[in-house]
Amino acid sequence: MINDLMVDVLANLVKRHRRISLTAAADILGMDFEELTSLAKVLSEREEFELFDNSICFLMPRDQDAYRVRLRSHYIEKYAIGRLAASFIQEGDHVVVESGSTMTILAQHLAQVEQIKVSTNSYAVASMIIGAETAADIHVIGGHLYTDGQGALGPIALDTVAGLNADWGIICPVGLSAEGDLMYYVEEEAKFARAVMASCKRTMVLCNSSKIGVPSRFVANSCAQADMLIVDSGVEPSILDSLVAQGVKDVHVADVEAEASSEIVLLDI
Template sequence: MVDTDSDGRRPVFAAERRQRILELVRANGAVSLRELAHAVQSSEVTVRRDLRALESEGLLNRHHGGATLPGDLNREASYVQKATLSSAEKSAIADLAASLVEDGDAIVVGPGTTTQEFARRLSRHTELAVVTNSLLVAQALAGFPRIEVMLTGGTLRGPILALVGSAAERSLAGLRVRRAFISGNGLTADRGLSTPNMQVACVDQALAAAAEEVVVLADHTKIGIDAMVQTVSAEQIDHLVTDDAAPRDVLDELGGKGVRLHVAQI
């Protein structure tokens, strides 16, 4: 109704701006001061002040040049590093995959850096219900009141911060959602999606089984690769989101097996 552009020119309240900043930091894990200032249309001084206030509340950590999520969640630099590396493809894939989600959906999101990136894109949706076994995905979505995040139980697998084991699989039994967004280490037409770890593969299977449609997120480095354990066969995959550097022949082969292709332009 009252749009803020034509007539209103309503000044953004300080609390609103801080909330926005918080969301941006939560969504991206780490944001530079300049980006924040540009995003909230304020001067860097003001953002600095906001960051100081938010830090004093323990809601984020301030660093030279920006701010990050609080706690030790990303002191483990490896995860963040991996996430920021090769971000162009991942980002494009995540964007495209997020467009497959509609407000009000119930979805499953598997572990992985690509799916984590994807999860961050979900913050603009509302009334979502997200089931995941990835702590990173859960963390990316924490703090958005319009998104309900449910974690499966299970044993923590340290290196990827995902929950595995029988408890994880059991908690997925009886669950039914519209779409599952999962990733993996390799994808071929013959053997479908695969990962090198047995436990992870078992949970991935359970994740896929809980959804009516399976969406696979895989950048070009994974297409044509075969890891050890098959998680989902090509026939079970309904959508594949990848980037335009993926080998054409494999994509065609997958398409022949009924996989709908979504190729992100880098």
């Protein structure tokens, strides 16, 4: 018999993580996997939750965590994704990078690409690449400067992006819904991502596994409109198959287990 109290406990855990694997939830709650799976099936009957093969997610938008919290949350996954993303950037490429914790981590890897030009609305991204003291050409996009790592947004930023025609636009949504929508909590961020996709020759979407299947408030575009999606190895293959079936063109999976902890440096920006 299912304990309603434990279903509520699981619900609170999923809300806190947005999306969590059943294995991790079982470990956290001190339950065996079969018992946890039974709870998850009952929880998924509620409209605001959805159960996948080995994970369950909370479907209701919620406030974003503070930038400094996000910078450390799922850091290994973001680091692996950033390393893989930078491998597709060639010497001399012009790249447009939006703001956010994943992009700040990505900047560590972009700084290693020779003769790269980076246009960004993020002071943190610009600072990271400048601090690497490489020959990178940095262009900071102006506009209304938002606090908490959201970068410069608004009409000035949108007009600037529209005229860039860069080789790559790199974006990282707050969530990638099960329907393939690239979603943001802040409307101005969704508009900026949409402008990046419209102006750049190719678009790369970075999305760690905690965001897959998790919607937010504003849709920037469909992931099928991007040229490449990079996720980490925590995403179930069936979810990726579903996204490909919806038109997502080119999916690459970053192997989190392959990252050596000795190579990773936590940021404090």
